[in-house]
Amino acid sequence: MALKIIVGGDNAGYGHKEELKALFEADDRVESVVDVGVGSADDGTYYPNVAVAAAEKIAAGEADRALLICGTGLGVAIAANKVSGVRAVTAHDLYSVQRSVLSNNAQVLCMGQRVIGLESAKELVKVWLDLEFDPESSSAAKVDAICAYDGSLDQA
Ligand code: RB5
Numbered sequence: 001m002a003l004k005i006i007v008g009g010d011n012a013g014y015g016h017k018e019e020l021k022a023l024f025e026a027d028d029r030v031e032s033v034v035d036v037g038v039g040s041a042d043d044g045t046y047y048p049n050v051a052v053a054a055a056e057k058i059a060a061g062e063a064d065r066a067l068l069i070c071g072t073g074l075g076v077a078i079a080a081n082k083v084s085g086v087r088a089v090t091a092h093d094l095y096s097v098q099r100s101v102l103s104n105n106a107q108v109l110c111m112g113q114r115v116i117g118l119e120s121a122k123e124l125v126k127v128w129l130d131l132e133f134d135p136e137s138s139s140a141a142k143v144d145a146i147c148a149y150d151g152s153l154d155q156a
Contacts, residue, residue, distance in 0.1 A: 002031035006066040008054045010047035013069030016113040029129045051079035055086040058107045066108040073112035085152030092116045097124045101131035105143045
């Protein structure tokens with residue numbers, strides 16, 4: 001099933017965000033791409049505002065996944081995780097990206113433009129598109145335990 005994806009980030013992640021958005025738009029595994037900003041490298045909107053806007057769309061079921069880019073990938077993950085039902089991770093290596101979905105059922109992947117080169121980021125997000133959480137796996141009860149803390153268990 002093709003994915004509905006949200007992309008977003010602050011000015012420190014703008015270049016990677018635009019390039020990865022273009023990659024998604026050209027990929028058959030992606031049904032739609034919604035960009036929640038920022039709209040330019042000069043836009044000073046704070047990263048939490050963008051991250052929460054994306055996370056709220058995930059929580060509302062408007063999209064399947066979000067890719068958030070800031071300078072480090074840290075702040076956007078912290079902010080997105082404040083939204084009930086959202087599991088956001090920062091990952092810059094293959095194994096972590098894989099496990100973020102397979103073990104943690106994370107809907108939101110965060111990266112730092114100041115941390116990872118564009119070509120490496122592209123390879124990771126291509127892998128990310130194929131990953132699917134197995135609700136019958138032994139990880140499911142652990143994810144449920146996370147959801148129990150934020151009242152989102154019924155949404156998981
Ligand atoms: C720049 O504001 C930088 O702090 C931000 O992009 C991000 O790295 C925060 O976690």
